[in-house]
Amino acid sequence: MDFGLNEQQQLLRDSIERFVQDEYGFDARRRIVASEAGYSPDHWRTFAELGLLGLPFAEEEGGIGGDGVDTMVVMEAFGKGLVVEPFLPTVVLCGSLLKLAASPAQRAALLPGIIGGKRRLAFAHGERRARHDLGHVEANATPAGDGFVLDGTKSVVFGAPSATDFIVSARTPAGISLFLVDAAAEGLSLRPYATIDGARAAEVMLKGVRVGGDALLGPDGGALPAIEHAVDIATAAVCAEAVGCMQAAVDGTRDYLNTREQFGTRIGNFQALQHALVDMFIELEQSRSLAIVAAVHCDDADAAQRRRAVSAAKVQIGKSGRIVGQSAVQLHGGMGMTEEMQIGHYFKRLTAIEQTFGDGDHHLARFQAA
Amino acid sequence: MDLRYSAEDLAFRDEVRTFVRENLPGHIRDKVAAQQHLSKDDYVTWQKILAGRGWLAPHWPREWGGCDWSPVEKHIFDEELNFGNCPRIMPFGLKMLAPVLLRFGSEAQKQRFLPKILSSEEWWCQGYSEPGAGSDLAGLKTRAERRGDHYVVTGQKTWTTLAQYADWMFVLVRTDPAAKKQEGISFLLMDMRSKGVTVRPIRTIDGSTEINDVFLDAVEVPVENLVGEENKGWTCAKYLLGHERSGIAGIAYSKKMLDKLRRVAAEETIGGKPLLEHGPFRDKIARIEVELMALEYTNLRALANETKGNVPGPEPSILKVRGTEIQQAITELFVEAAGPYAIPFLPEALEGGSNVESLGPEGAAAFAPHYLNWRKTSIYGGSNEIQKNIVSKILLRA
Structure with missing residues (x-):
């Protein structure tokens, strides 16, 4: 190894x-x-x-x-x-x-x-009732001439406001399919917004959007395996990102404990806080281990192996991210609550990551089924 | 033992419930239910309505406008106000300063300040924490020098909740820098309109500006606004903190939020079925419910004990620690219930009366900000670490 x-x-x-x-x-x-x-x-x-x-x-x-x-x-x-x-x-x-x-x-x-x-591309896939289920697609792709007409609303589409092109999932008579859609296509509109972690996303509305037959990406009705694999790769990626956030949060908290003084001493001298920092560090190391496993296996064509690795990582990172983010804020006291310190921003990104591509419960069930 | 409400208790509950239903203005109730930001006017309006009924300061002595309620009645009152989506009663004057004035204040101070707290004519804020004095409150450095018939106060206070609304601030200052830490502190009442007071809002991670820095530059405070004796302010400070902790458990509030969570989870679906019926999620709600039920009775036991005239021991700290843990756990489940819809940040949807549509579950725009904001509860009012220090000292002394 x-x-x-x-x-x-x-x-x-x-x-x-x-x-x-x-x-x-x-x-x-x-x-x-x-x-x-x-x-x-x-x-x-x-x-x-x-x-x-x-x-x-x-x-x-x-x-x-x-x-x-x-x-x-x-x-x-x-x-x-x-x-x-x-x-x-x-x-x-x-x-x-x-x-x-x-x-x-x-x-x-x-x-x-x-x-x-x-x-810049964005994947317009999530929907109001989909929650974390990748196979829940209600948007329609109706065959018309040699192409399709797309209708539906896609939710919390990351990167949509700056996207030049979208990959849109929709249901044809054959099943879930993917389409390439120009951001300027007639009938496509956005409700853009900021996200809690400072990024941008949008609701993407499709009303009678016409696309040619060459816009179909992959097999008609057979897109789910590719969606699942791509989301696994992206999930492994946010797990790695979360490890970066956690590392920075642990480092920042360690530095704070080493400088902030109360009761005439650095607060890092208090055992309760020392142990809290160590708990954060253990979460970080556990997360790093599974982020590596997910990164190595996310390219596997063998879906069972891949799911097991990626879902294990997402379960771990959901839990650890919460502990590390919350503890980092707690150990910074009031300072951790302010928008003017980086530490709260790591907490917010970790919170968003937990709800991105499936939460802990979702991946725990997927891990068991794999 | 008997854990049931008496017939009188039940009649009282109905009376409070009816009063809230008939008197709380609908636009205020809707904002509270939607977890939107309230204006100063919203808080004051509701407090005046309660004061009109004689119910704004139930814990005060009767002669100053209190109610002589039993612990169970106070508990019922707290529940009904929460369940009815009433605004939070601002604690700074009513629950923090008033007990200090009643115990340590001069007759003139009581006459001057208590009636205007009760009438909500004067809004108070708390000048305790400083950049260098958080958990170590007695390390405060704000200096007050006596010059003739007034003190001159210079320093900085921070985390001051709703200072932007305040007419007055009770403030801990150092009057004897040579004395041992706790011994050189005094408790002053400062007019926020005094020359040299500057309030600067602090934006928190949920996007709100509820807390502030308060800069004090040679602010003059008349000597008659000293509460208790000079250099004995720490006694007042500690007495106030004991009162700050009671009620911080937020038991009724947590019950209300659990109900709301159940309603959200009943509307959300997972695999075509209500989230509320999804095993893992349902279990998480139930676990919190059990913990909350335990805390409710711990609280009632503590209140009963206090009524017997026993000095509170570790109870306020226990209630603060576990109560805030429960509140925070509930905010986490709101985020989970919203799933991807916890991620959009729509601050304009949180303004009172906003017509901006939430995305996903009704009111979801408030869920993540509430989760982020509520991390404060284990930090403020004496951090949970400090509370555990207090309890361990009591336990180990025994």
Whole structure:
């Protein structure tokens, strides 16, 4: 066994950590979050230059042929910086759907734009009654001529406000299918909003949106396996991001215990607080272990093995993220409650991650069934 | 033993319930039910209605407007106000300062301040914590120097809840910097309109601005606004903290929120069935319910004990720790019930009377902010760690 990163992965990690350190300080991030776009187009160009936007794609398609572990390295570093640019929806989630389901022609049409930073994608899949069930799709795709007409409402679509293109799930007479839809398509509208963790999402409304037959992504009626696999890859990615958040929260809390003084001494001298910090650290290490397992197995074609690994990680990270986030706030006292300290923002991102791609109960059931 | 309500208790419950139904303005009730932000006017309006019935300060002595209620009656009253979606009664004047004035204040101070607390003409805030004095409250540095017939106060207070609404602040200051920590502290009453008082809002992680920094720059406070003796303010401070903790358990509030949670979970579906019937979720609700039931009787036992004239021991701290843990656990389940709909941040939907639609379950825009905001409960009022220190000292002394 080898838990080490290879040389390329170490370089990847170092370059993103440097980016986070130089460009993604607390105030810099705050300006991005408050901006109208909700992300930095400059940083998006930087990601393109670093090759990040081509991370999972094959080298012959212009990518760098990365795997789940490479994504883990990126996402963990992003977690430490609370990066809000839509890397997860564009590259990880939609990128995986394209890898798993798109035809060579579709990939040729989209990948250069994604890799070059011109296109941002969002996966319009969740619905009002879907909760965490990926197979719950009520949106309709009615065959019309050589194409389809899409109708329905998609909920909490991450990255939608900045997306140039959507991958939309809808039901044809054959079953759940995926469609490529231009963000400017007639009949597609958004109700955009900020999310509790400072990112952007939207409700996506589809009213009589016409798409051609070439918009169908993957088999008509047979999209669920690809959706499930892509969401597993994205779940492993947010687990890695959560590890980055937890690491930063543990480090920040340790530093606070080492500096804050009450009763004439550093509060780190109080055993109750020492033990609370150690409990956070144990949660972090347990999470890191399963984030690695999920990263290694999320590319498995064997669905049972993959589900077991990814769901185990999500269960662990849901629980640990809650403990680490809550404890970090608690140990910072009132300071932890303020918007002006980074620590509360890690807590918020961890809270959002817990409700993203299935909560602990959902994945515990899936783990048992796998 | 008899754990049942008497016929009189039940009649009292109906009386309070009817009063709330008939007198609480609908627009205020709806905001509270939707967990929206209330205006100062909303709080004051309701307090005046209660005062009109003689029910605003039930725990005060009768001659000052109190009610002489039994612990069970106080419990029933608290429940009915919560279940009826009444605004929280602001504790700063009524439950914190008033007991201190009644115990340590001069006759002139009682006459000057208590009636205006009861009439809600004057809103109070609490000037206790400082940037360097949180859990270690006695480490406070705000300095008050006596100059003729007034004190000159300079320093900073923080986490001051709703200072933006306050007319007055009771404030702990250091009058003798040479004395041992607890011994050089005094308890002053400060007019918030005095020259040199600056209030700066602090935005919290849920997006609200309920708490503030209060900067004090050479603020003059007349000597007659000293409560008790100079340098003996710590006695007042501790006495107040004992009162701050009672009621902080929020038992009736938690019961109400559990009911609301059940309604939300009955509407949400998982695999086509109500979330409320989903085993893991149902179990989590039931576990909290059991814990809350235990705390309710722990509280009633503590109240009964107090009525017998026994000095409270570890009870207020126990109630604070477990009560806030339960409140926080309920906020977590709201987030779980909303699932992905906990993620959108729609602060405009939380403004009173807002027409902005929530996404997902009704009122879901409040769920995540409530979860985030409620982390404060294990920090304020003496953090839960401090409460456990208090209990352990009592236990180990025995």
